[in-house]
Amino acid sequence: MDTSVCRWLNAPLSRLLQAALVLSLLPQDAAAEIPLNMPVGVTDISRSVYDLHMTIFWICVAIAVVVFGVMFWSIIHHRKSKGAKAAHFHENTVVEIIWTLIPMAILIAMAIPATATLVKMYDTSDAEVDIQVTGYQWKWHYKYLDQDVEFFSNLSTPREQIENTAEKSEHYLLEVDNALVIPTGKKVRFLITSNDVIHSWWVPHLAVKKDAIPGFINESWAIVNEPGVYRGQCAELCGKDHGFMPIVVDARSPEDYQQWLLAKQEEKEQQAQQAAAATARTWTHEELMAEGEKVYARACAACHQPSGAGMPPVFPSLIKSPITTGDINAHIDIVVRGKPGTAMQAFGNQLTPAEVAAVVTYERNAWGNDTGDTVTPTDVQEHNAQ
Numbered sequence: 001m002d003t004s005v006c007r008w009l010n011a012p013l014s015r016l017l018q019a020a021l022v023l024s025l026l027p028q029d030a031a032a033e034i035p036l037n038m039p040v041g042v043t044d045i046s047r048s049v050y051d052l053h054m055t056i057f058w059i060c061v062a063i064a065v066v067v068f069g070v071m072f073w074s075i076i077h078h079r080k081s082k083g084a085k086a087a088h089f090h091e092n093t094v095v096e097i098i099w100t101l102i103p104m105a106i107l108i109a110m111a112i113p114a115t116a117t118l119v120k121m122y123d124t125s126d127a128e129v130d131i132q133v134t135g136y137q138w139k140w141h142y143k144y145l146d147q148d149v150e151f152f153s154n155l156s157t158p159r160e161q162i163e164n165t166a167e168k169s170e171h172y173l174l175e176v177d178n179a180l181v182i183p184t185g186k187k188v189r190f191l192i193t194s195n196d197v198i199h200s201w202w203v204p205h206l207a208v209k210k211d212a213i214p215g216f217i218n219e220s221w222a223i224v225n226e227p228g229v230y231r232g233q234c235a236e237l238c239g240k241d242h243g244f245m246p247i248v249v250d251a252r253s254p255e256d257y258q259q260w261l262l263a264k265q266e267e268k269e270q271q272a273q274q275a276a277a278a279t280a281r282t283w284t285h286e287e288l289m290a291e292g293e294k295v296y297a298r299a300c301a302a303c304h305q306p307s308g309a310g311m312p313p314v315f316p317s318l319i320k321s322p323i324t325t326g327d328i329n330a331h332i333d334i335v336v337r338g339k340p341g342t343a344m345q346a347f348g349n350q351l352t353p354a355e356v357a358a359v360v361t362y363e364r365n366a367w368g369n370d371t372g373d374t375v376t377p378t379d380v381q382e383h384n385a386q
Helices: 003-009 012-024 044-077 093-121 254-280 286-300 328-336 353-365 377-384
Strands: 129-136 140-143 147-151 180-183 188-194 197-202 210-213 218-221 227-234 248-252
Touching: 003 147, 003 218, 044 093, 129 180, 129 197, 129 210, 147 254, 180 254, 188 197, 197 248, 210 218, 254 353, 254 377, 286 353, 328 353, 328 377, 353 377
Parallel strands: 129 188, 180 248
Antiparallel strands: 129 140, 140 147, 188 218, 197 210, 197 227, 227 248
8 A cells, every 4th residue: 555545544634534534525536645535547457447436426415415414304393393294104105215226226326437447458369478477475486488588576665674783765665676567558467466365466556456365366457548657556455564565566668668678588597697607616615604694685585584483383483493493494495486385475486596605504503593504505405407
């Protein structure tokens, strides 16, 4: 949720009521800028959703004015102090037909545009770009199908800001290291799933909000009309760092998108070459410890804490634990393949063999574990081949 919306939701009731009154009196374009209202968005569907929302809002306002107007007028003009006496009558067929037909007509009038909008929202056919979106605890993975491009997108807000030791930036908790880049003017289909628990991929300006469910694929789509950067968040409570997995969509012109795609493909080739070189080289124990500390801070510290103390029982301590001081192969295996039924995810597709070797070496020798063990990238490769 947008941080400005959070601030408004925490405001006193009197302030919210004042804002609702102002919202009802403002033009639609101005009302859309108030955090209490949904954004107009940058797609045709998002504008249709916004128009539908405002239409039904004004219908509800009209109904409220009529119903409460009649109610308060009756209370004032037919009160007991004026000598009014209640009428006694039952089963007025005409009145019953009227109060059945009028609400039915209103519901039908609202259902027709709502159904038309929903039909368009669920039509994912004829997509020009297909992107698989996978939720992880707590990051997103994007895979451009048929383009040989895939990457993880992690929160990039500095830890100092989160811990209130530094001034917060403009896009606090809404910034990532790798944004999802899509072309403008083309239909992009999102195939949304999860690797662990239920997440929800939500970008308000695109009018896209779909649950990411393990073992299932939900579809959504967008045609972004305007270049720009649009931000969202996971909208399903998915664990302790649920609020730390933002979404950033960077919409570019088709030409700029193609250039980015080519650059990303070249970058992937370079990373593969670097990973192969890192696996083939000979690492000293000190180099593995230094690299392992960096990998641990990036991939493991969010759950097991920088001190290795964890948060038992969900995230066990790594200090003198059976994993970090026991069998090395079991240690490598749990890092590479994870542990089903727990929050420990598989890092085999997220880390290179050199990074796995470094972080296992670090964990077996940090925080007083002092096993003296050294795990090499070759050890990890041989384990993966088993």
